Amino acid sequence: MSGHIGKTKESILEAAVELFTSKGFKGTTIRDIAGRAKVNPANISYYYHGKQGLLEACLISFFEPYLSLLEEEKRKIDWEDPEICLHRAIRKVLVFQSEQHLLSRLVWREITIDSQVAREIIASYLMQERYYFKALTSAAMGGKSPSLPVSMLIIQLKGMLTAPFLNSQYISEVWGMHPKESYFIEKYYESIIEWLQTALHVQKNALYIARPPAPVIRTV
Template identity: 55%
Template sequence: MKSALSTKETILNSAILLFNTKGYDGTSIRDISNKANVNPANISYYFHNKQGLLEACLVYFFEHYLNFLEEEVNLIALENRKECLNRAIYKILEFQGKNHFLTRFVWREISIDSQVIREITSSYLMKERYLFKRLLEEGEGNNASIYMKIIQLKSMLTMPFLNSQYLREVLHIFPQEKYFIEKYYLVLKEWIDQITVEKKETANQPIPTP
């Protein structure tokens, strides 16, 4: 007999797989119960309904994702800011690789921008913006400039997992593999070095006289 925890995990994992292949709207509670080999009543017991499953997916993803950022923000006063950002990026890539089906589903649903998704994720995304801003730039800085960097960084973090089919079938790259995570992390690390250098160069330029 399955334990309560394993039954709940089985339901959630089955939902994630089906949400990826059939889409959230195209997946029914009956589909999930058949995939998980459980009674539909079990889904109602643990998650209430399909939206409850959606919320569970998003909460699990963002609680881990933001925790990686928050851990490193808390170390900024003690360690080099760039190293904190590098560690956060590696942790996020590793987490997304291990949970690539969930990652693809979450970023895809956010791109659809539905009312339900906005209600669940708005506070998470505001916190994400704050944490990225703390890790990317010392002090307040220029919001327009820092937001452009956040856009670039988020694009690089999400693209391999959101477009995993393109990577597999066109580039023959598998984003869930450890080899890819290690190599791709070095690319992002190099990008961080570049924007750090650009900031220093700008700061050292002489102030023009009127």
């Protein structure tokens, strides 16, 4: 019996992810989800307390394992090479998102929307994510002076990790591959690591900051 319930809940969740991604949260109805999952609409209210609760369940089903991957590598920086831990965390995150590419797209899109769900559910998860990335990045620096402040490194790294799944169509056009393909993940991972090594190892005093030329003041 419990196995049947688990399959029903999983079917509802999968249908919600597909429809929320393609039609949007507001454009999807409970009946749409029930029809896709082949369940009675009452099951959705019973298990998830409606559409809002179902969206929250989608977010939780993403962030819980996602943050566990980061936490696992953060714990290892005390006895392993921190840079290797950071690299491994990056690859794990890419693989996880690739395997859950529809859910990943839904989650990162919801973050861009100033909704009650974003404020109450996502905010706490993002604080944990920032903590883990800061710990991993700071440890990987090993006392070096990076080319960018830690906060900017994290922002850029986060952007590169989410971009393929938030903008999968654009990435497919540029790279000729879909983010759900394992070959794409390997090539993209290599590109991120190349960028990261440069960002972590270039000294600030070695940077050249281009400045616009001084304006020419003409006298009459």
